[in-house]
Amino acid sequence: MTDASPWPTELKVHKDHRTLTVTFEDGASFALPAEYLRVESPSAEVQGHSPADRKLVDGKREVRIQELLPVGHYAVRILFDDGHSTGIYSWETLATLGREQDERWTSYLQQLAAKNLSRDAPGTLRRH
Numbered sequence: 001m002t003d004a005s006p007w008p009t010e011l012k013v014h015k016d017h018r019t020l021t022v023t024f025e026d027g028a029s030f031a032l033p034a035e036y037l038r039v040e041s042p043s044a045e046v047q048g049h050s051p052a053d054r055k056l057v058d059g060k061r062e063v064r065i066q067e068l069l070p071v072g073h074y075a076v077r078i079l080f081d082d083g084h085s086t087g088i089y090s091w092e093t094l095a096t097l098g099r100e101q102d103e104r105w106t107s108y109l110q111q112l113a114a115k116n117l118s119r120d121a122p123g124t125l126r127r128h
Contacts, residue, residue, distance in 0.1 A: 006095040011076060017064035020078070022094050030098025034065045035119070038080050039108055040097055041087035056111050059121035 023029040075090040
């Protein structure tokens, strides 16, 4: 790690298990929804082995964070209640996801719409 690498001072899963708040020593703090973390997972299952292999993950609106597992001193593995657990989120990845959240989320929603996919799991009824 370089001196410029982000270093978290707190990782907090909210009581509803739908948001992870990450605070860095430079004062930056990001509230990252579980759905966003799941669809942006750094795992090979989602990212593929090249940009062309990246998978668009749909149906994760209701996903929750089950557990955070430390990976050395550089990352955390997030276990989701849909069984996904292979993404290792480095501190740099979490900082990038926080900084780029608006742009990435907008792009994700546009991609879902273009492919006529939904944030809801098949057969899920949305309450308004």
